[in-house]
Amino acid sequence: xxxxxxxxxxxxxxxxxxxxxxxxxxxxxxxxxxxxxxxxxxxxxxxxxxxxxxxxxxxxxxxxxxxxxxxxxxxxxxxxxxxxxxxxxxxxxxxxxxxxxxxxxxxxxxxxxxxxxxxxxxxxxxxxxxxxxxxxxxxxxxxxxxxxxxxxxxxxxxxxxxxxxxxxxxxxxxxxxxxxxxxxxxxxxxxxxxxxxxxxxxxxxxxxxxxxxxxx
Numbered sequence: 072x073x074x075x076x077x078x079x080x081x082x083x084x085x086x087x088x089x090x091x092x093x094x095x096x097x098x099x100x101x102x103x104x105x106x107x108x109x110x111x112x113x114x115x116x117x118x119x120x121x122x123x124x125x126x127x128x129x130x131x132x133x134x135x136x137x138x139x140x141x142x143x144x145x146x147x148x149x150x151x152x153x154x155x156x157x158x159x160x161x162x163x164x165x166x167x168x169x170x171x172x173x174x175x176x177x178x179x180x181x182x183x184x185x186x187x188x189x190x191x192x193x194x195x196x197x198x199x200x201x202x203x204x205x206x207x208x209x210x211x212x213x214x215x216x217x218x219x220x221x222x223x224x225x226x227x228x229x230x231x232x233x234x235x236x237x238x239x240x241x242x243x244x245x246x247x248x249x250x251x252x253x254x255x256x257x258x259x260x261x262x263x264x265x266x267x268x269x270x271x272x273x274x275x276x277x278x279x280x281x282x283x284x285x286x287x
Contacts, residue, residue: 085113086121090130093183094191095233096246097211099199101140102179104208108215122181130187136178139171141209143216143287148262152283157274163286164267171205171264180208193233206263210245213259213287224248228259244276244284258284 082090088109093100100108109118125131148166149158185196199207217225227250231243247255258277262270270286277284 083121085109085118086125089121089125089181090183090187090191092214093131093181094187094193094195096228096230097214098195098207098230098232099180099182099204100211100215101208102181103140104211104215105181108218111219126181129184130190131181132184133179133181136180136204137175138178138204138208139173139175140178141205141212142170142173143209143212145216145220147285147287149286150284151274151277151286153278153281157278158270158286160267160270160274163262163270164265167262167265167270178208188232191233193230194236195232203263206261209263209287210259210261213261214246227256244273244282255282258282260284260286262286 089100089105092108105118105122106115122131122133126133149163151158182199183191183193183195187193188195214225214228217228227248228246229249230246234243234247236243244258245261246259248257248259250256260273262273265273273284273286
């Protein structure tokens with residue numbers, strides 16, 4: 072195995088995919104999500120070995136979180152595109168908030184470091200606040216769903232840390248599906264435990280930008 076501290080061309084395909092996912096597509100992946108997303112490509116033992124090497128190289132850090140694990144269906148809570156009517160934002164916010172009424176579990180998670188962010192040209196590496204954990208893990212769950220069911224679209228997934236910062240006081244959506252010219256064609260958003268106001272703010276951003284979206 073070549074030294075993974077060197078150029079990305081010396082990394083194994085699995086290591087490069089894991090680093091791309093964590094640095095440019097999602098903020099976090101749990102151990103279980105990594106197993107689900109990559110188990111068809113290599114044995115679990117190889118995945119664990121690759122993760123250990125990335126941690127040793129200080130490109131990935133691992134933590135233990137006690138959090139309610141995300142649960143999503145096979146389809147988003149809501150989809151919208153320009154020309155469609157505004158969704159019932161109160162109903163959506165209630166669905167977002169009630170789905171976490173379950174017991175927390177202890178999860179091993181992996182995140183890219185600032186060193187990885189510099190290497191991949193993204194803003195990744197900051198600590199995740201406790202109130203963001205469910206949101207970020209839910210987005211990761213959606214990414215894994217794309218990766219296993221819609222792998223070609225998953226390749227077009229670009230996370231908010233890998234795109235230019237939005238205008239002042241405007242939050243980037245969680246992720247975009249980009250076309251070949253790197254133009255956003257769809258927004259993917261983890262609604263986490265969004266309030267009605269948060270749902271409305273997100274919808275308004277996409278309406279003004281004329282961007283179709285999936286709210287999970």
